[in-house]
Amino acid sequence: xxxxxxxxxxxxxxxxxxxxxxxxxxxxxxxxxxxxxxxxxxxxxxxxxxxxxxxxxxxxxxxxxxxxxxxxxxxxxxxxxxxxxxxxxxxxxxxxxxxxxxxxxxxxxxxxxxxxxxxxxxxxxxxxxxxxxxxxxxxxxxxxxxxxxxxxxxxxxxxxxxxxxxxxxxxxxxxxxxxxxxxxxxxxxxxxxxxxxxxxxx
Amino acid sequence: xxxxxxxxxxxxxxxxxxxxxxxxxxxxxxxxxxxxxxxxxxxxxxxxxxxxxxxxxxxxxxxxxxxxxxxxxxxxxxxxxxxxxxxxxxxxxxxxxxxxxxxxxxxxxxxxxxxxxxxxxxxxxxxxxxxxxxxxxxxxxxxxxxxxxxxxxxxxxxxxxxxxxxxxxxxxxxxxxxxxxxxxxxxx
Numbered sequence: 001x002x003x004x005x006x007x008x009x010x011x012x013x014x015x016x017x018x019x020x021x022x023x024x025x026x027x028x029x030x031x032x033x034x035x036x037x038x039x040x041x042x043x044x045x046x047x048x049x050x051x052x053x054x055x056x057x058x059x060x061x062x063x064x065x066x067x068x069x070x071x072x073x074x075x076x077x078x079x080x081x082x083x084x085x086x087x088x089x090x091x092x093x094x095x096x097x098x099x100x101x102x103x104x105x106x107x108x109x110x111x112x113x114x115x116x117x118x119x120x121x122x123x124x125x126x127x128x129x130x131x132x133x134x135x136x137x138x139x140x141x142x143x144x145x146x147x148x149x150x151x152x153x154x155x156x157x158x159x160x161x162x163x164x165x166x167x168x169x170x171x172x173x174x175x176x177x178x179x180x181x182x183x184x185x186x187x188x189x190x191x192x193x194x195x196x197x198x199x200x201x202x
Numbered sequence: 203x204x205x206x207x208x209x210x211x212x213x214x215x216x217x218x219x220x221x222x223x224x225x226x227x228x229x230x231x232x233x234x235x236x237x238x239x240x241x242x243x244x245x246x247x248x249x250x251x252x253x254x255x256x257x258x259x260x261x262x263x264x265x266x267x268x269x270x271x272x273x274x275x276x277x278x279x280x281x282x283x284x285x286x287x288x289x290x291x292x293x294x295x296x297x298x299x300x301x302x303x304x305x306x307x308x309x310x311x312x313x314x315x316x317x318x319x320x321x322x323x324x325x326x327x328x329x330x331x332x333x334x335x336x337x338x339x340x341x342x343x344x345x346x347x348x349x350x351x352x353x354x355x356x357x358x359x360x361x362x363x364x365x366x367x368x369x370x371x372x373x374x375x376x377x378x379x380x381x382x383x384x385x386x387x388x389x390x
Binding site: 012016018074093098174175181 | 226228270273274278281285311314366369373377
């Protein structure tokens, strides 16, 4: 990835993590959705390349993304109806996002293994960030850790009586500010790393 | 009608709270003058797709009890209309106004949360208006960053964190009135 692609990747990840509710189980479900989408898109791209259907490949992939999301939502509604109701419109975000169009639906003619590794690397970093961010918001916002379960979710209270002003941490504006701060830290580390890299090259 | 418009425009902004185009608004605000064509195309695509999708859903999906498939109808109609406009723009202006995420998410939101075709159209218009409003606000924030000392060491790509922080503060300004600050639970 180029420096600009990394910056775009980080900003997309941050933007997606801001809008989701500050609960760990939401992070887990969206991560699972993203990983499944990544794997199936890699297989479908390979299949379309194999049968030489490259002209309308992007259209088919866009339709597939919607098909996958409907299927995922239906399965989620069967297993966890409450969570599916809470996610509602948000479930379309990982699939119809700049992340999918910029990093998963690409023109490359790589082998199946190479595209799987490439896509999974980007998705795994994305998922780990989403999981850590939602865990932080859940823990310090509500004082709990929540896990997805059938038919709803399991809640473990970690910090007792955490109902005061700290619940603002789980809100959207706090997530926005926190993402901004994390991006500053990331860019500072990247700048220092580049300086060290240049110095060692000389 | 007016309440629905302002709900998705400001009170529960589709960009700030639903997150539609949250990332795009921070990127596109740099080239605001070049967006005229894209916005006109987005407006036409959104309106035509919403009206057609609503008609198809009302005629076929609702009688057959398969409303869950509405995004599938939306994407099929959306691709047809979007490719048609994109072709016309490329032939006439040699330019591209391709956009997938923002327009599609606005249409799905409108179809998901509306009870009539008119309401769906109003939600679409309000969401697009909210996006345009945010484009201008973020553009002004970026100009402000340029004019301060921050510009000396903040590069092009790293302006984004400051924009995120500014947007967070903007949400508090817009929606702070909705929070009951005197609630004992809030200021415990």
